[in-house]
Amino acid sequence: MKKVLIPVVMVALLAAIPYLGVTMAGQQYLFGVAIPYAAAALFLLGFLYRLFDWLKRPVPFRITTTAGQEKSLDWIPYSRLDSPATPLQAWVRVLLEVFLFRSLFRNTKAELREGPSFTFASSKWLWMGGLAFHWSLLVIVLRHTRFFFTELPGLVVPIEAADRFIELTLPAFYMTDAVVLSAVTFLFARRLRDAKLSALSLPTDYFPLLLIGAIAAAGVSMRYLDKVDIMTVKALALNLAQLSFDPVPGTIGPIFYVHLFLVSVLMAYLPFSKLMHMGAIFLSPTRNLCNNSREKRHVNPWNKPIKFRTYAEYEDDYREKMRKANLPLEKE
Amino acid sequence: MSKYVPKKEDLSKGILQQESLLTGARIDGDWWDEPFEFRDGNFCHAAKPEVLQELGFPNPRKWAATDDDWLLPAGWEKTIKEGLQEWLKKSRSLKLYLDSCVRCGACADKCHFFLGTGEPRNMPVVRAEMLRSVYRNDFPLAEKILKGFSGSRRLTKEVVKEWHMFYYQCTECRRCSVFCPLGIDTAEMTMVVRDLLNRIGVNNNWILAPVANCNRTGNHLGIEPHTFVQNVESLVDDIEELTGIKVNPTFNRKGAEVLFITPSGDVFGDPGVYTMMGYLLLFHHIGLDYTISTYASEGGNFGMFTSGDMMKKLNAKMYHEAERLKVKWLLGGECGHMWRVVHQYMSTMNGPADFLEKPVSPITGTKFTNAAATKMVHIAEFTADLIHNGKLKLDPSRNDHLKTTFHDSCNVARGMGMFEEPRYILNKVCNTFHEMPENTIREQTFCCGSGSGINAEEYMEMRMRGGLPRAAAVRHVREKHQVDSLVTICAIDRASLPALMRYWNPGVSVYGLHELVGNALVMPGEKRRTVDLRENTMAGFEEEDDDE
Numbered sequence: 001m002k003k004v005l006i007p008v009v010m011v012a013l014l015a016a017i018p019y020l021g022v023t024m025a026g027q028q029y030l031f032g033v034a035i036p037y038a039a040a041a042l043f044l045l046g047f048l049y050r051l052f053d054w055l056k057r058p059v060p061f062r063i064t065t066t067a068g069q070e071k072s073l074d075w076i077p078y079s080r081l082d083s084p085a086t087p088l089q090a091w092v093r094v095l096l097e098v099f100l101f102r103s104l105f106r107n108t109k110a111e112l113r114e115g116p117s118f119t120f121a122s123s124k125w126l127w128m129g130g131l132a133f134h135w136s137l138l139v140i141v142l143r144h145t146r147f148f149f150t151e152l153p154g155l156v157v158p159i160e161a162a163d164r165f166i167e168l169t170l171p172a173f174y175m176t177d178a179v180v181l182s183a184v185t186f187l188f189a190r191r192l193r194d195a196k197l198s199a200l201s202l203p204t205d206y207f208p209l210l211l212i213g214a215i216a217a218a219g220v221s222m223r224y225l226d227k228v229d230i231m232t233v234k235a236l237a238l239n240l241a242q243l244s245f246d247p248v249p250g251t252i253g254p255i256f257y258v259h260l261f262l263v264s265v266l267m268a269y270l271p272f273s274k275l276m277h278m279g280a281i282f283l284s285p286t287r288n289l290c291n292n293s294r295e296k297r298h299v300n301p302w303n304k305p306i307k308f309r310t311y312a313e314y315e316d317d318y319r320e321k322m323r324k325a326n327l328p329l330e331k332e
Numbered sequence: 333m334s335k336y337v338p339k340k341e342d343l344s345k346g347i348l349q350q351e352s353l354l355t356g357a358r359i360d361g362d363w364w365d366e367p368f369e370f371r372d373g374n375f376c377h378a379a380k381p382e383v384l385q386e387l388g389f390p391n392p393r394k395w396a397a398t399d400d401d402w403l404l405p406a407g408w409e410k411t412i413k414e415g416l417q418e419w420l421k422k423s424r425s426l427k428l429y430l431d432s433c434v435r436c437g438a439c440a441d442k443c444h445f446f447l448g449t450g451e452p453r454n455m456p457v458v459r460a461e462m463l464r465s466v467y468r469n470d471f472p473l474a475e476k477i478l479k480g481f482s483g484s485r486r487l488t489k490e491v492v493k494e495w496h497m498f499y500y501q502c503t504e505c506r507r508c509s510v511f512c513p514l515g516i517d518t519a520e521m522t523m524v525v526r527d528l529l530n531r532i533g534v535n536n537n538w539i540l541a542p543v544a545n546c547n548r549t550g551n552h553l554g555i556e557p558h559t560f561v562q563n564v565e566s567l568v569d570d571i572e573e574l575t576g577i578k579v580n581p582t583f584n585r586k587g588a589e590v591l592f593i594t595p596s597g598d599v600f601g602d603p604g605v606y607t608m609m610g611y612l613l614l615f616h617h618i619g620l621d622y623t624i625s626t627y628a629s630e631g632g633n634f635g636m637f638t639s640g641d642m643m644k645k646l647n648a649k650m651y652h653e654a655e656r657l658k659v660k661w662l663l664g665g666e667c668g669h670m671w672r673v674v675h676q677y678m679s680t681m682n683g684p685a686d687f688l689e690k691p692v693s694p695i696t697g698t699k700f701t702n703a704a705a706t707k708m709v710h711i712a713e714f715t716a717d718l719i720h721n722g723k724l725k726l727d728p729s730r731n732d733h734l735k736t737t738f739h740d741s742c743n744v745a746r747g748m749g750m751f752e753e754p755r756y757i758l759n760k761v762c763n764t765f766h767e768m769p770e771n772t773i774r775e776q777t778f779c780c781g782s783g784s785g786i787n788a789e790e791y792m793e794m795r796m797r798g799g800l801p802r803a804a805a806v807r808h809v810r811e812k813h814q815v816d817s818l819v820t821i822c823a824i825d826r827a828s829l830p831a832l833m834r835y836w837n838p839g840v841s842v843y844g845l846h847e848l849v850g851n852a853l854v855m856p857g858e859k860r861r862t863v864d865l866r867e868n869t870m871a872g873f874e875e876e877d878d879d880e
Contacts, residue, residue: 003362006481050431057424063676065509065517066749067775072702072713075720076752082775083749097513103438104513108771110441112354116347117804118447120771126438130513195358196440199452200461202483205435277514280432284515285425291749294706297679302422306641308648309547311656314627317548318557325558327584327626330656 004192007207011214011262018261022254031257032236032248039264046271051279062298065286071295083291094288098281101127101134126190133183136176137212139163140219143174147237177220184213208275211266218259228253333835336373336792340835343796352450363452364465364485368497370397373793376500376786379540384533386544387642391533397496402489408532409487413470415528416463426524429516430467433460439508439518444778445501448797453498456508456518462495463521496534499525501794503783504637504669505742510775522784527639539785542634546646550629551596557626563599564608564624571609574867576859579616581624584657588623589694591654594665594711595631595823598844604826606865607666607844614715614846617855618695618723622663628653631670632823636677637785644681647673650708651682661691662708666844668741668783668822671710675748679706696721712753712821715849719760725854730861731762733871734817734843737809738765739802739829740777741822751775754821754845761852766813772805782828795828796835803836810837819843 021027068079081102084090096102109123143160146152152160164172188209191201222228232250239246270276282288290296315322315330322329337343351357359366381392391405405411420427439456441447446454453459461483468484485491504519529535545554555563561583572578582588594611598604615622628649635642654662664674679685688707691700698717700709718724738758744750751774758765772778781799782791809815818829818840826842833840851864862873 054424054428054431057421057427059424060422061677061680063425063517063520063747065506065515066746067510068749069751070702070749072700072750072753073698073717073720076716076756079749097515101513103511103515104436106511106776107438108441108511110447112348112447114348115804115807116344116800117807118801120769126436130436191437194437195356196353196452196455197437199353199359199363200435200437200440200455200457202435203481204483207481274432274434277432277434280428281514283424283428284432285428286509286515286517292702293676293679294674294703294708295701297683297705300680303681306644306648308645308652311627311649311653314550321556321558322626325561327557327561328586 003201003203004206006203007210010207011210014211014262014265015214015218015258018257019254022257028248028252028257031261032252033240033245035264036240036260039267043267043270046268047276047279050271050276051283054280054283058301059285059289060300060302062289062293063285064289064291066291070291085290085292085295087290090288090290094282094284097287101130104130125186129183129186129190132179133187136179136183139176140174140180140216143176147234148241150238171223173224177216177223180216181213181220184209184216188213204274208266208269208273211262211269215259215262215266218255218262222253222255222259226253226255228256334789334792334831336790337796337835338373338793343793347448347450347797347800350450353452353455354447354450359452362483363458363461364494366452368451368453368494370493370497373791375497376536376538376788376791379535379537383537383540383544384535387540387547389533389535389540390531393533397493402492402534404489404492404532404534408492411531412487412492412528415531416467416524419524419527423520423524425517425520429460429514429520430464432514433457433464433516434514435461436513438511438513439516442508442511443502444505444507444781444801445503445794445798448781448794448800449501451498451501453494454501456502456512459498459502459518460516460521462491462498463525466491492529492532492534495525496529499529500536500786501798503742503779503781503786503798505779505783506746507742507776507778510746523636523640526637530639536637536785536788538788538791539634539637542785543638543642543646546630546634550625550627550649551599552630552632552634553596553600555596555600555629560596560599560626560629564612567599567605567609567612571612571865574863574865575613575855575861577613577616577855577857579612581612581615582622583624583626585623586657587659588657589621589660590623590663591628591650591657591659591661592622592624592663592665593628593631593650595667595670596629597632597823597827598665599629601823601827603830603842603847603866604823604844606847606850607826609865610844610846610848610850611665611711613850613853613855614718614724617853618718621694623657623659625653625657631665631667633670633673634785636669636673643673643677647678648682650674650678651685651688654685654707655687660689661703662688663691663711663714664708665711666821666823666846668743668824670743670823671750672743672747674706674708678708693717695723710748710750710753711846712750712757715846716753716756719757726761726849726852727854728761728763728852729872730851730864730870731848732764733864733868734762734848735764735766735813735815736762736817736819736843736848737768737806737813737815738773739768739780739806739818739820739822739825740773741820741825742777742779742783744821745775745777754819757845757849758819761848764813766809766815768805768809772801778802778805780822780825780828781832783824787824787828792831796832799828799832800836802829803832806833806840807837810840815840817841817843819845819848821845
C-alpha cells in the first residue's frame, strides 16, 4: 500500500507547508502572491511547451480507430461519428469525447463464468463518476472567475446561479462542491477496491485525486465552516488578475493559503504529469482523423524510398521455372 | 491435439480456478515484480540464423526464450533507447500515448489475452506501461524526480524478456482502443516494441520466416512461381469437376483491367483454397478481365509485425507489379492485416499510384470513390455492389446445410470500418445467419487469438487462451442456434480458427465468405450441384431427392 501512502503523505505535507508558513513564519506574501504567480507561469509555459512538443512531431499515417461502418458504397449508411469521413465529423467525434466521454459510455465489465465463458455487462459507473468529476471541476473553475473580475462575467452568471439552485445553507450551497468531493472519493475508492485497478494504479494516479480532493475540502471548509474574509480574498484575486505585486490586502485565515498553495501545486504539476490528458485528448490521432485513407492520400513527411525486391530481380531468379510454367516473361 | 497445450478440461479448470485478477485475487506490490516464465506453449521459436542473414537482420544466432542468456549484442541498451528516441521523433501518436494515459482502467478487461490468462501485464494499460515505465526513467519529465513515485524502472535484460513475452501476447487487434477515452492505440506501442526487439535480435521465426519468403518468392508460404500456378490450376480442375464450369485465371498477364491479390493462404491452405475457388467462380461468372501475379502473390504483410520498413518493402510489390502489368486498379481478397496495411498505410508509404485509374466496377459501373487514392477495392465491397445491382443469381438454399455466424476480423473491423458489406453478402448467400452476442462482434469483435504473427504450433496454449473469448461467443450461438459454420473474411482466421474450434467447440467449421458465394452462385452451363465446394452434401440437393 506504499503506492497510496506516499501520495497521502505528500499531500498532507503540501498542505502543512503553507499553514505553517503563514501561521508561524508570516509568509503571506510568498504564499499569497509569489508562489501563485510562479505556478501560473509554470502552468502556462509548461502547457504550451507540451502542446508544442506534441504538435511538432509528425503524424506519419492516418490510423483511426473505426468503431462504425466506413463510408463505402452509396447505399450503405455509414457512421459519421465512429468512422468519420470529413474533418467536421472527426471533430464532432473528438468534442463528444471531450464533453460526453463517448468511449467510456461503451464500457462493459467482463466476468468469467463456467464454461469457461464470459458475460459483458454494461458498466457506466466510471463514465458517470468521470463525467461528474470533470464537469463539476469545470463549473467550479468557471465559478472562481468571479474573484478575478469586479463584475461577474456574463457567461458565469447562469452557471453560478444554477449551481446554487438548492439553497440549503448560508452562504448558498454549491452542488458542484458535493459532486466533486463524492466523485473524487468514488474515483479514489475504485482504485483501491477493484483488484485490477489496484494492480495497475501508480502513486501518480492517487496523488492528483488526493490533491484535488484536498483543494476542494479546503475550499469547502473556508466557505461553510472556518469562514475567511471573502472581501479580502477578492481584493487579493483582483490584484493578481492585474499582475500586481502589491502586498496581500489584509488578513485572511490560513486555510485560504492552504487552498491557494495546493492549487498552485496542481497548476505547476499539471503540465508535467498525466493531467496533460486535457490537452492530449484533442490531438489523439485515432479519434481526430478521418477514416478516408484510401480516398485521400495522407502524406508522411519522413517517408523515403525503400529498396525492395523488384520484379526484374524476381524474374532473374525464377526465369527457367517461369518459362516451364508458361508464364509471360519480360526477358526471354 | 498439440503437445503445446494442456487438455481442454485442464486448461478450463486452470483458467476458472487460478488465483488471478480474473477470479478476483489481488496482487501485492507492483505488477513489474510479478513473476513470469517461458515454458512450452507460451513462446514462439526464435528466428533461425539463416532467416536473419537472408533479411540482413542483426544478431543471427541460435537461442530460445527458455535460455538464461539470450546472447544480446553488445550495446543493446543503447540500440533500444536510440530506437525509441527515433520513433518518438517520428510519431506523434507514440509520444501522445506514452504521455497521456490516465490509467482509468476502462481497457483492463477488454483484451482477449487478459481474459484468457488473468495476467496483470495483459491489461492493455499495463502492456503500455511496460514501455512507459522505461520511457519515464530515461526521458526527462518532472515525475522523474521521484522514480518510485512515477512508476519508472531501468531497462534491464529482465525487461527485454518481459517485453518479448507480453508484446507477443498482444495481437494488435485494437479492441482496447475502442474503449479508451483518449483513443490510445496499444497496437502502435506493440509495433514499436517489436521493431525495437528485432533490432537486438529478439524475434519470432513464425513472423520472420514468412517475411523472408515473401521477399524472395513473393508470398509468405514461399511458393515459387511454377508451383503457385500449378496450385491454382488444380483448384481450376476441382472447380470443373464440382460445377462443370471451366474457369480460366491468367497469371502475370499484361493489360488486364484488374490485378487481383489475395493472401497466399487462399492458394495453399485449407480451408482458404475453398475461398479461392469462390473468387475464381465469381470472376469467371461476371467475366472480369483480371490477372493474378506470382510476384505480388501475397496479400498479407508480416512486415507489419516486424518493422515499418519491412512492411513498406513487402507492400511495395503491389504497386510495382500493378504498374508493370499496366492494370487499371487493384482488387484485394479476404484478409485482415492485409487490409489494415492497404487501407491505412499503402498509399502513404508507396503511393501515390498515379499510374492506376480510379476504380470503377466494369460490371455495374459503380465508382469506388472510397478507394480513389489507393486504387484498391475490397472484394466484399466489390461483391456487395454486384449483388446490390442484381448482377448475380444466387441460391442461398445451397448453403442450407450450414448454420452460420460471422466473425468480424479485428483489422477489417477496427482498422477499416467494414461491417455491413460482408453481412449483406452473407445474408444473400445463406438462409441461416445468427449474430454472436453484441459485445463480441463489430467494433467490439474478439481476435481469433492468433493474429499478428503468433499462429505458430508451439504457441498453442497461448492461442487457445487468447482465442477463448471468441470461442465462448461461438459456443453461445452454437448452443442457442445450432450454429456449425464460422464465416470470416480473413486468411489468418481461416488458418487459426479451425484449431481454436477443434479445441473449444468441436463440430464448428470455418469458412471464407466467398466460399459461400461460390456455393450459392447459379451459373449458366453448370451441372447439377449436389455438393458444396468442399464436397460436403448440400441439404435439399441430394441426388436421391431428385424426383423430376
